[in-house]
Amino acid sequence: MILCDVTDSVEQDILDSYAPGIIYLDAHPWQLLKNVIAAVLCRDDWLLVIHDCSPILCNPDMTIPKDEPSLITARTGHWERHVLAEVFGLDDPLDPRLNELETETHRLRVFGTQHGLGVVVPKALISA
Ligand SMILES: C[S@@+](CC[C@H](N)C(=O)[O-])C[C@H]1O[C@@H](n2cnc3c(N)ncnc32)[C@H](O)[C@@H]1O
DSSP states (O other): OOOOOOTTOHIIIIITTSOSOEEEEOOOOHHHHHHHHHHHHTOSSOEEEESOOOGGGOOTTOOSOTTOGGGOOTTTOOSHHHHHHHHHTOSOTTOGGGGEEEOSSEEEEEEOSSSOEEEEEEGGGSOO
């Protein structure tokens, strides 16, 4: 097991260092979420699974600063849908379209598990 912060080195420490596989992202800092999701969307061979993407955990009016990860709790709300909305081009993190959408290269689906499991899959890996 390697314990480290990859917020500013997702490509270098993960995507360029290992054979493509599945990233399970279960950490809440805004910048970490943003960098991992954005980096994976630039590739066509990595799958990304993100915990805590349920609308129930999403506070559309977050008041905590994006650069203060230690403050994030279920009471404050989670950033996952905020970041997904920003990256996938929707204004409202509670927009239901975020639960199932696609770009030219990727599909996103948020499965209705208790905490909401977001799955980002490159279309190149989906058989017709
Ligand atoms: C919700 S817990 C994950 C629990 C884990 N999935 C499990 O089942 O044991 C989030 C973890 O991410 C870690 N974490 C938060 N920000 C991080 C970062 N920037 N880099 C590495 N780890 C981070 C936290 O310390 C915490 O241990």
